[in-house]
Amino acid sequence: METLSDVNASENVDPRSLNEIRNGDVSERIQTFEDRVEGSNLFEVFQTMHGQFGDLPAFKISELMKLDSLESASTRSLFSILSRILDESIDKKNGDISQRVASVLKLVVQEIEQRVSEQAVSMRKQSSLYKSRGDRYQSKIRALETLATGTTVENEVVMNHLQHTKIEKAKLEEAKKCEEQDLNRLRKEKDKCENHIITLKQELELTKRTHEEIRLQLEVQTEETKNQLEKKIMKLECLLNDSRKNVKELEDSSESKILQWNRKEQRYRHFIDSHFRSLQELRLASGSIKQEVLRTKNIYAEELHHFGINLKGLVESVQDYHYVLEENRKLYNEVQDLKGNIRVYCRIRPFLPQQSAKQTTIQYMGENGELVVTNPSKQGKDNHRLFKFNKIFGPAITQEEVFRDTQPLIRSVLDGYNVCIFAYGQTGSGKTYTMTGPNVTSVADWGVNYRALNDLFNISQNRKGSIAYEIGVQMVEIYNEQVRDLLCNDSSQKRYPSN
Numbered sequence: 001m002e003t004l005s006d007v008n009a010s011e012n013v014d015p016r017s018l019n020e021i022r023n024g025d026v027s028e029r030i031q032t033f034e035d036r037v038e039g040s041n042l043f044e045v046f047q048t049m050h051g052q053f054g055d056l057p058a059f060k061i062s063e064l065m066k067l068d069s070l071e072s073a074s075t076r077s078l079f080s081i082l083s084r085i086l087d088e089s090i091d092k093k094n095g096d097i098s099q100r101v102a103s104v105l106k107l108v109v110q111e112i113e114q115r116v117s118e119q120a121v122s123m124r125k126q127s128s129l130y131k132s133r134g135d136r137y138q139s140k141i142r143a144l145e146t147l148a149t150g151t152t153v154e155n156e157v158v159m160n161h162l163q164h165t166k167i168e169k170a171k172l173e174e175a176k177k178c179e180e181q182d183l184n185r186l187r188k189e190k191d192k193c194e195n196h197i198i199t200l201k202q203e204l205e206l207t208k209r210t211h212e213e214i215r216l217q218l219e220v221q222t223e224e225t226k227n228q229l230e231k232k233i234m235k236l237e238c239l240l241n242d243s244r245k246n247v248k249e250l251e252d253s254s255e256s257k258i259l260q261w262n263r264k265e266q267r268y269r270h271f272i273d274s275h276f277r278s279l280q281e282l283r284l285a286s287g288s289i290k291q292e293v294l295r296t297k298n299i300y301a302e303e304l305h306h307f308g309i310n311l312k313g314l315v316e317s318v319q320d321y322h323y324v325l326e327e328n329r330k331l332y333n334e335v336q337d338l339k340g341n342i343r344v345y346c347r348i349r350p351f352l353p354q355q356s357a358k359q360t361t362i363q364y365m366g367e368n369g370e371l372v373v374t375n376p377s378k379q380g381k382d383n384h385r386l387f388k389f390n391k392i393f394g395p396a397i398t399q400e401e402v403f404r405d406t407q408p409l410i411r412s413v414l415d416g417y418n419v420c421i422f423a424y425g426q427t428g429s430g431k432t433y434t435m436t437g438p439n440v441t442s443v444a445d446w447g448v449n450y451r452a453l454n455d456l457f458n459i460s461q462n463r464k465g466s467i468a469y470e471i472g473v474q475m476v477e478i479y480n481e482q483v484r485d486l487l488c489n490d491s492s493q494k495r496y497p498s499n
């Protein structure tokens with residue numbers, strides 16, 4: 001890019017000249033060129049002649065004419081000299097001009113004419129030169145103005161770049177801070193590492209010493225081991241010899257075994273061949289069995305079809321059966337109701353082996369549940385008392401017989417009735433014996449509880465295809481007007497109902 005200073009340097013033009021050219025002021029420049037010529041010598045000659053021109057000798061004029069100073073004199077000086085000479089001649093000689101003065105004047109006029117023509121040519125040249133320069137400068141000015149406009153856009157770009165650079169600088173400063181922090185951290189870590197290295201060196205030194213000691217010990221051990229190994233090698237060589245003998249023997253035996261194996265192989269081959277033949281026979285048999293199975297399958301499908309038809313009838317029968325069963329249950333429960341919701345049975349305990357006076361107070365025991373008890377200590381009407389029960393179980397009756405009478409009542413539980421079996425009597429009268437039994441491991445001795453539960457579980461098991469039962473049991477004891485839970489393991493919580 002060509003700048004203003006470059007243009008000045010290349011053209012060697014004063015900036016002031018540029019302005020003058022721009023304003024078109026060229027005339028003053030022509031005068032300046034005229035002033036550059038100075039003819040002081042000629043002027044001085046004419047100064048000396050001032051006031052005595054009429055007496056100017058011929059040699060002086062010749063000398064004057066020979067002088068080269070005419071060429072070097074300025075044009076203004078020449079005009080001034082010419083004017084004075086003419087004024088002098090007019091004043092002193094009444095307008096006559098001598099031949100010599102006329103020739104001098106002629107020379108001066110010729111010189112002036114030549115100069116004027118030369119200067120005119122020069123002026124034209126200079127004028128055209130300045131004009132061309134002016135045009136060039138104008139175009140350069142326009143170029144510079146365009147350049148200046150471009151520079152504004154560039155400035156914006158540069159400003160953006162500067163802004164970006166500032167942000168980058170801020171980031172770099174931030175990064176620098178981080179790096180300084182990292183550097184500080186690394187310095188600390190370096191210090192730590194150096195300390196660690198010192199510690200490690202000490203440990204290494206210690207380890208070296210230990211290692212040296214161990215090495216010495218190992219050398220001793222190695223020597224011992226070497227001796228032992230040498231002994232072992234001796235032993236092993238002996239063993240090797242033995243082994244070689246053994247190998248020889250084994251080779252012999254293995255040869256005989258190989259012969260045996262070959263014979264066995266022969267036998268197995270025969271065996272496999274026979275099995276292969278059997279297998280082929282089996283394959284044939286399996287084919288026929290498959291056909292048989294297919295036939296059976298078809299027959300089975302037909303039978304299944306018939307079975308389905310029969311089953312349908314059976315399902316209908318089962319539905320009828322359920323209906324009949326329901327009817328039975330209703331009738332059964334009605335019978336139980338007719339028998340009475342509350343039934344009282346009396347069981348008479350036999351005498352215990354340790355009882356000495358085996359004298360009974362029971363006077364009469366009727367089939368209809370009547371019981372007459374005597375009291376020998378009382379007389380008259382109070383001597384005997386009559387009791388009426390649903391049934392009386394005598395001393396010889398078994399556990400099975402007692403249960404049989406309660407069984408129907410217990411079974412009504414399965415139809416949704418609540419049943420309670422209540423054993424009442426004084427201490428030692430046989431309540432536990434009747435309800436639980438003397439020996440639970442013997443089925444014959446089972447009391448009402450075991451038998452009832454066993455019966456209920458059996459029935460629920462038989463009916464599980466049609467009915468799912470949930471069975472719950474409670475066993476309580478009322479003693480001294482306090483109810484106690486007999487199924488509770490924790491004696492502290494036995495009191496019923498538990499808190």
Ligand SMILES: Nc1ncnc2c1ncn2[C@@H]1O[C@H](COP(=O)(O)OP(=O)(O)OP(=O)(O)O)[C@@H](O)[C@H]1O
Nearest residue numbers: 349350352425426427428429430431432433434438
């Ligand atoms: N029917 C019976 N046949 C044989 N022995 C019986 C019979 N009933 C009870 N006993 C015997 O009588 C004794 C007392 O019976 P049990 O313990 O059943 O009486 P209990 O009424 O439960 O007494 P408690 O109220 O003190 O518990 C027991 O030794 C028992 O074996």
